[in-house]
Structure formats: C-alpha cells, structure tokens
Amino acid sequence: MDSAHGLGRMLEEMARKQKKRQALLFDNREVSYRELDENANKIANGLQSLGITRGDRVAMMLPNIPDFVYSFFGIQKLGAVAVPFNTMYKGREIIHILNDCEAKAIITMTNFANLINEIQEDVPSLQHIILTGQRTMVFVSPDSTVNVQMVVGKDRFASGDEAFRVVGELLIDTLKSFGVEAWYKHRGGVRCGGRKIAIVLVSEVENLLVINCITFLGPLKTDDFFRVVWVAPEVKDKVMEPTTSVEEQTGTRPSLELFKDALLAALQSRLGISAEEGQLKRDELFGYEKTRALADKK
Structure with missing residues (x-):
C-alpha cells in the first residue's frame, strides 16, 4: 500500500506501537495488531489490483469472523467505502442494497457464491465477486x-x-x-x-x-x-x-x-x-x- 487513509492509518499506527498486542479473539485464537494489519494490507492490495480506488463502494456480506475485520480495514486503507450488510438478506434485499450504493465489488463467503452469482446480472455496477472460506455449504438430505x-x-x-x-x-x-x-x-x-x-x-x-x-x-x-x-x-x-x-x-x-x-x-x-x-x-x-x-x- 502506498498510503493508508483514516481508519486504515490508525490501524497501521496501532500495529507499529502495539504489534504483539491482541486485536481480535475468535474461536479461541488470538490475532495481533500486526497480523490484523498484514491481512488488511493483503485485502487492500488485492482490491487495488482489481481497480478499486478511493470512493468506490465495496459491499461486505460476511458474518462475525476475522475476514470481516480484515476486509473492513483493507477497504479503509484504499479510501474506498465499506458497505456491510446482514448475511440473512435474500435476493431482492441484496439487489436493492448493491444498486443503491452502486457497489463495484462484494466480499462474501463461498457459502453465498451461488446467491450472488444468481443476482449479478441485476446489479450493473457489480464487477467483482470476492470469496473467502473453503467451500460452498449446501444442505442436502438423502430423503428429499x-x-x-x-x-x-x-x-x-x-x-x-x-x-x-x-x-x-x-x-x-x-x-x-x-x-x-x-x-x-x-x-x-x-x-x-x-x-x-x-x-x-x-x-x-x-x-x-x-x-x-x-x-x-x-x-x-x-x-x-x-x-x-x-x-x-x-x-x-x-x-x-x-x-x-x-x-x-x-x-x-x-x-x-x-x-x-x-x-x-x-x-x-x-x-x-x-x-x-x-x-x-x-x-x-x-x-x-x-x-x-x-x-x-x-
């Protein structure tokens, strides 16, 4: 990253002064400020390589996991605008939010890939779907x-x-x-x-x-x-x-x-x-x- 903006710069300061201090605790695993800043930089660099710049809207459909925090601060480092929304939302609600903010990209779980792919044609501004997580979760039952x-x-x-x-x-x-x-x-x-x-x-x-x-x-x-x-x-x-x-x-x-x-x-x-x-x-x-x-x- 060339230079961070606002909250992104604040995170860099914390990572410099308190690099080993715990920033997050998730599922009994600690994440230090240095690790948080490094992961946020990876997100920021990835978004930048996709053409995301200052002022662009990046939607976030993520639950309460470390990836949410990494993504949020990564977006801040670019001076872009994070637009988080509830993972319980369905098609029409998501389409409305993405069109209303003119999201250029969305970061979401692989669980929701099928849903976002399905509505992409209804959101003209959406150019990039960025997935985190290992696999798509689909509930199936042998009986049905x-x-x-x-x-x-x-x-x-x-x-x-x-x-x-x-x-x-x-x-x-x-x-x-x-x-x-x-x-x-x-x-x-x-x-x-x-x-x-x-x-x-x-x-x-x-x-x-x-x-x-x-x-x-x-x-x-x-x-x-x-x-x-x-x-x-x-x-x-x-x-x-x-x-x-x-x-x-x-x-x-x-x-x-x-x-x-x-x-x-x-x-x-x-x-x-x-x-x-x-x-x-x-x-x-x-x-x-x-x-x-x-x-x-x-």
Whole structure:
C-alpha cells in the first residue's frame, strides 16, 4: 500500500506501537495488531489490483469472523467505502442494497457464491465477486434431494457462464419430463413459481470442471440442518431460501433411479454425447475426490 487513509492509518499506527498486542479473539485464537494489519494490507492490495480506488463502494456480506475485520480495514486503507450488510438478506434485499450504493465489488463467503452469482446480472455496477472460506455449504438430505456430479474437461464449455446455463437447461428438460415447469436464473438457480427447486454448482479443479446438480425431489426437511447449525429461533424462517420440490409440484416423488435416467437422457440429447457406466478415469476420480464436500449429519 502506498498510503493508508483514516481508519486504515490508525490501524497501521496501532500495529507499529502495539504489534504483539491482541486485536481480535475468535474461536479461541488470538490475532495481533500486526497480523490484523498484514491481512488488511493483503485485502487492500488485492482490491487495488482489481481497480478499486478511493470512493468506490465495496459491499461486505460476511458474518462475525476475522475476514470481516480484515476486509473492513483493507477497504479503509484504499479510501474506498465499506458497505456491510446482514448475511440473512435474500435476493431482492441484496439487489436493492448493491444498486443503491452502486457497489463495484462484494466480499462474501463461498457459502453465498451461488446467491450472488444468481443476482449479478441485476446489479450493473457489480464487477467483482470476492470469496473467502473453503467451500460452498449446501444442505442436502438423502430423503428429499438428489445430487448428480459431472466431471468434464474445461474445453467442453466456452466459459463458466455457459457451463451454468447449459446444465441449468438440462435440469429444466429433466424436470419437464416429470411435469414440472421450471425456469433458469443466472448462474445456478432453477426455480418454479418463485421458489428454488434445483441448484447448479460449478468448481474448477486444474483442467476440469466439477459440476454438481442438486434437485429437490421431495419437501426439504430443515430439522437436521438446524440440529447441526445453530440459528436464533427468531430468524430461522429467514435462513433457508424458499424451496419447492417435484413432489410438491406434481404430487409424486420420482425414485433416484428414474431421475438419473431422465437426467442422462437430457444430457445425451442436449450435448450430443453417449453416457456409459463404468469406473471413473484418473482425472474424473481426482476431480470427484477434490470436491466431495456434501454430507448429511444426523
């Protein structure tokens, strides 16, 4: 950083005078002022490399974790404007905030990547989505959801956007075969009647794209989720985005085998390929092992 502004400069002074003094305590881990300042500098330099300058708005959709503090002070060091907002907010609320402040970038958890990708086209000013955290958390239950994973070479699609779109259309074709009229929302959301019925997640692993298609076959039971992740009772209804399922739309829940056959038929028809059962190849197995992150906890 060339020169910090305001609160950023104050942090630098504290780091110089009290470098080993505790600045943060999170999950029984201490963060000194020096470490805080170093991490804030990394954020500031990263934002600067993206073209963020003095006066630009940078939104922050982060819970109470050290990354929030690092990001806040990193933004201050540039003289940019931090716009933090509640992680419980959903699509329309987020769109309003981002458009109102004309956010040029947003820093958020990987948990929210799918949500932000989905609304990006509704926020013209938003140029950069910056993620922190190790993986996307998606709640699935064997009783109500099916997750189909595909591992393909990056050259199969022209871009990440195309991968999202094509796979979203595949899911729409599959759902139509069961009598469900769904529509695709930008980068990952498949909806029916305004409620999410399927999700597409795309991850890059070396020269591969690992694509997860999560579809709700039956009503999603949230009891297990709230048993694992504590949420204050007064906000439970805001944590989970409204969903629907094939069973709720048609009165019948298809079996996993039936859904797999329908998805494979749509896949072969739209991509012009043939699918064969067999052992995973080396690259496919590598991609699978790298992204095997979905679990159901009882």
